[in-house]
Amino acid sequence: MTTKEVADKLVGYCRQGQFDNAMKELYGQDIVSIEPKGAPMEKVEGFKAVMEKAEFFNNMVAEFHGNEVSEPLVADNFFSCRMKMDATFKQGGRQAMEEICLYQVENGKIVKEEFFYTPAPRDC
Template sequence: MTTQEVANTLVAYCKQGKFSEAINELYSNDIVSIEPDGAPTKEVRGLESVLQKTEQFNNMVEEMHGMEISGPLVADKFFTCSMKMDITFKGAPRSTMEEICLYQVENGKIVREEFFFTPMNQGG
């Protein structure tokens, strides 16, 4: 797949809430996933680790009220999109989480993802 095809497919999966399907189909076995300082997990490597991180996030969610995703915007072997989630985490009030997502594609697979957002205060 081209970078544009990978980007379009990822955005389509995300719009349907099919994150695990996207990871299994589109990610390289050697994927590197990076979160900002202050996030529960800063960096993970490998497909299984990314799937575990996704499951950890899902377990923190009490209810997903809605999600918007933009893009994708593609240049060379990179693409970006923004995500906005209306979400209630367990033990926390309903909130809006916004992030910029940047992906790198090699040989038709996502090899790197990096997320830019302001982490919520974990300590209350």
């Protein structure tokens, strides 16, 4: 798949809330996932670790109310999109979140993802 095809598939899955399907089909085995400084899991490496990170996030959520994903912006073997999510967290209540997501594609698979947002303050 081309970078554009990967980007379109990822956006389609995300718009339908099928994040696990997106990861299972589109992520490479050696994926690197980077979150902003201060996030619970700033950097994880490998498909299994990324799936565990997603499960960790899902376990923090009491209820999803909706999400919105922009059209992808593709350049060379990179693409980005804006994601917005409305969710009620088990701790912290209902929040609207917004982020820029940057992905790198090699050989038809996403090999790196990086998310840009302001993390919520954590209790010490």
